[in-house]
Amino acid sequence: MRRREFLLGAAAVCALPGPGLAAAYPDRPVRVVVAFAAGGGTDLIGRTVAQRLQAVLGQPFVVENRGGAGGNIGTDLIAKAPADGYSLLLGYSSNFVISPFLYDDLAYKPLKDFAPISLVATATNILAAHPSLPASNLKELQAYAKANPRKAYFGTAGVGTLGHLTGELFGSVAGVEIVHAPYKGNSAALTDLLAGRVQLFAGSPAVVMEFVRNGRLKALAVASPQREPGMPEIPTFIEQGFAVEALAWFGLLAPAGTPAGVIDTLNKAVVTALDDKEVKESFAKLGYEVTTSTPAVFADFIRTDYDRWQKVIKAAGIKAE
Template identity: 45%
Template structure:
């Protein structure tokens, strides 16, 4: 996590130079851009995408239209982006799943995360929040583990689908805790949260943005965050690592473009993204969603993605999750 914060800081420091270079090269869009999102409207990825699209549109002088293409853990949208014309007018809100975890989860991918994408810049880190129905008599990870150990195979956890971050985080938690839980996949995080509130399942490990409102309303109880450090949005909620040392799942997202996109376009969009993420209003909105802004340059984002591939491969291996 320290390295990630360092990269974010370096990206912010590089902003003026990146802006000057991008504008000196003269790329300026003369029609709307599209921002492809691999998940349904209303979810955490979509909400972040719409915030980024608005901020970029204001700075580029052209609308940035969000296009949702859900399915296959984001792979459908990623393939569409990889095959799009590399002209600067198509960008993608890439995620840790699409760019790192899915390569280990799926037997084959219709795209290569390193070869088919041109990194633009990271947007944020997103903690998963382990939440339970308030009727469940547990208030922290230790109590949840004890409860599950006493009831092997009787605790059901929901996810947004096989191989999604919700699935991975909960599966890794169960594996590290040595408990037997049952995975119930849904078609998205929202229906899983709805069934959790209704008491039809017992737990989910959701991106914080999707359940923070329900936690604050008392509809769900927050048990732990999956990042190495506690979240400023819920500082009273412990990390899983406080009970299971070394446990960490830090989701992330950013912008990517089809490989071959003109460098001038990449640099201009990157510069405006850095400007947007340095804006106090944008940063506050991301923080309120439970995200941690993490701006960096295209080069730094490319290096980061390369380091994340083996890390997520190990997470997939430990969790035992797989998708045909």
């Protein structure tokens, strides 16, 4: 069963109003903070969610872009907002499960300061290779890296990115040393990968799939629990015997202490709003899959991701640059 189907099935539990449901909610406009600048993929996802919630609940859901510090500023804004359901966050995975271990002075506590409402979307990571690397699957890469320690370099969009952590986790699980080569963005990493100056890339499939399909690169694995429908020919890390799972995600959250009835209303609305072919297609163009959940499933999802990346970051000694 694919992750979206599992989580959507779990979301059905929230289909009926729960105890303490605030029947009048919402009775005025709701602010939805997107912790990144306007115009990017995150902003598009946030505005799509806001528009669809407005259609379902009948009140304006107004996006407010509050970028800065890689999303940490806008995230903190909602951590400290009134817990009344009128200030929400389109949360991004990095700010909840990676930033806490990169920054010593993070102003919010991701597991305590928020009330999860629902997942919104997820995207996998990919490990791709230059054709000159004598490995076409992970077992062969493991063998090569063991015979040639610290000679295989994996490029990423930067220190502390999900691609960086994916590569580090694979190295740890496989018992090999592959060297991180951080770049200032995906474009520079891709340029050096295509030129063979680095042998591997870990990050978003959207960066490399054009070149995988035309034979200039080869895909070794995706880091989702199951194969991806848009690239079913690429095996997962897990099916090749390596316990590596790395999903980027967006989710809707409220400040901790928001009434349970409000959370239930919003959860039901999110599930309804995103069960739409047009929404799914627009997210797919950004490399994301619509993925909804119950509040409890989302909370467990965050905790699992939090624990996973805490171990990887501490073991690798990663700190923000």
